[in-house]
Amino acid sequence: MRVAALLFDSPSSSLVPLAEACLRFSPQLCLKRPGAVFIEIGKCRSLYREETFLARLSVLFKRFGLNARVALADSLIESLILAKYGTLDLRRLGTDTFVDYLDPFLSDPHLRKTAASVADSLKQVGVASVERFLQVPASQLPSRFGAAGLLLRSRIMRESEGESDVSWPLWVPEERVAERLELFDGRCRELEPLLFDLKPVLDRAFSRLWGRGLRASSVSLALSLEKFSTVREPRREWRFEFLLPQATSRGTLPILRERLERDLARKPLESPVLAIDLEVLQTVKDYQGQRHFFHSREDVQEAFNSALSQLAEGLGKERVFRARIHEEPVAERSWSRAVTEQKAFPDLADYIPLRPTRLLKRPEKIQLSGEMIFIRGRGYRILKWSSVERIATHWIDQEVVRSYYRIDLEGKSSVWVFKSSGDEYYLHGYFA
């Protein structure tokens, strides 16, 4: 077992969000003691070094605006004592550590009282360190201090031998991921300062999601404005549904900027922003927990997805897309618009002849006369006809019966035409 104890000066509401972000290090966390977070990292040794862990932890402290004493030791109590007193040397540890040995989670006032009375009694007889306490014969402890004295001795002995008997309490993170930033300086009234303040809020929210292995697919943003008498709408709210789930603030901020820029240009903020509230409304599982060491493909993909979402925010979801290829001879049905990548492509070789690069939305009727073809009333000389490709689909899939030809024209791109069942010719595409 290897435990990191993060000991904060005072219990803070930011501890739970920080603990959620710490889920990236280990799923085994303990928040039972007020003002402390314990992380069991022993089983993750092959994933990162302790130095890396401490460096990443300091980044998280900065992000959440917290400061803590951190200590790593082989058990929960040892890590707590090391973080609190800076040593594990029993000669230097005083009797005031008894409280931490007996009640590490500060959950039992009776035990704390007992520990304090044991410490006081020992002080009166000149026993000031843990080492001196251990020299008191075990047989004398019950008569002097009751069962608590014996329990204390046994726990100190077990801890020093590396056999901790403290059970690890279960901690389950909150369902709701919400972040709030209060602003008091009244400078945030324009888009740029707003985005500047929004960035750390997003950072914190995404750290929490990252810790849980989630991505945000929908978030809500609310700005609370100073309530002047002239302000008609003191709370402005936006809801963002991302085209692709987002995992970083770097990818999300441009999407938010896109919408806010447009909305605030149309309807500016009437007074300074007092608070920013961000809530993650919908999440999806993110399986890419660990970054690849040798390449940055995940980062590139992340940036690509962010760009797609950002463009969709501006243009509309249906107008920005990827292509999904289908094994289908009817050209207009051979692909569809999609958001995600296509994992497996069909094998079209030797099955579907080469298709034109441009396809008309609706086939256009054309006229043929001898060696001439008339497209939109203009005539072109035909150089060559290809062999026929017959396409006939089942009536259940909207029956299509067409005979396609590729025709090379003089001074123009080759065209893709078909003869319908009614012997009429239609232009359907260009090999441009």
Place this chain on the structure above:
Amino acid sequence: MAAVPADKILELRELIARKEGKLSRERLPSSTLSCGIPKAGITEIAGNFQVEWVISFFRENPALKVFWIERGFSLLPTALYQRGVNPDRFIFAEGGDELFPCIRKALRCQVFECVVAPSVFTEERVLKALQLLSEKADSSLLLLARELKSSWPISLQFEVNRGATPKSFEIMLKKNK
């Protein structure tokens, strides 16, 4: 004395500049266009085989991430796939009348190494803005035109027509700076 074609002169100039180490712009290679495509600049392509050439260019540069925007979408992605190009590295968009803001956004993302768009921009100011954006994004902007026009922000202009054989191209270089 026999007249030397303009594209040959341009190619020779290019060769001399390369020998002298004066070429500042990085180029993306193409087997059919010896000078390549400027990596951070505007290229205008005309001719009746322009899309086929662009697809063959993407086949030769398989690592490029591409943003392909059109006013009304008429490109057939199946054709890309049939010609050996992976459609997954493309993001397509139907820009309508918002072509310029969309291209600007795509370039600002700095994700796409290549942006393909119709050549509908006549104002020098707009083209200059696009040139600066493509330089900043280190991205190549390919404009597909009906006819080549004179505009100084465009780095490379050429016309592609069908060659003598079915899969060959006949390229006429108009401008290369």
